[in-house]
Amino acid sequence: GPNRLDIEDNTYGGAVATGCFLEGHAKQDCFLEIIRVVKPGGVLVFQLNKTGLSKSYLAGFEDTLKAHEDDKLWTLVKKEFVPKLLGNEDGLRYVYRIN
Template sequence: MLDIAKSRNLYHRYICDFLGPRRLDIEDDHYDAIACCGAFSQGHLKDDCFPELIRIVKPGGLICIAMREEFLHTVEAYRGKLEPAMVALERKGCWERMARNIVPKYFREKDGVVFMYRVLAQ
């Protein structure tokens, strides 16, 4: 995908890295928004990436996470962990939840859940 994007010369910078607790080579408060669709799944991102997402989004910016709702209960890395981690960061004043919506038939017959957070000034 990066090669395709590069061939179209659409962006100033192309990054291939792992998103997790380690600091990315991206400035603080750099992006207006981040959208994650399909990034939270078995063997994919974990809740330890939330502080890094918050760090690279400008205060007032949005972080949208869309995923299959069942993964909140069936994926070991998320069961009883993902939403509590979101709430903990909200209580710390890092972000505020704007929405948590269930989307019927998000993937075939499976429902989805979309979280929308606004990053707060640190």
């Protein structure tokens, strides 16, 4: 979120998050911190449980992803539908390269 991690800039070659970005959990404002600590050229992979998200949350989430892409903070490498990501619940997987 809005809190700065006690980690130097450009520390990690990549980051993975699954089960983090849900209503009531980590918010999309965390992405700026993840971008800061991942080295340019590094990869961020995260997954969302699509079933448990409201349309308004998902729309706001997509807006944030697009804004970071428009600001050239990252580049979308892949977005894919994941059937039965968690039990019978479908999900989405995103892969971004940090710029």
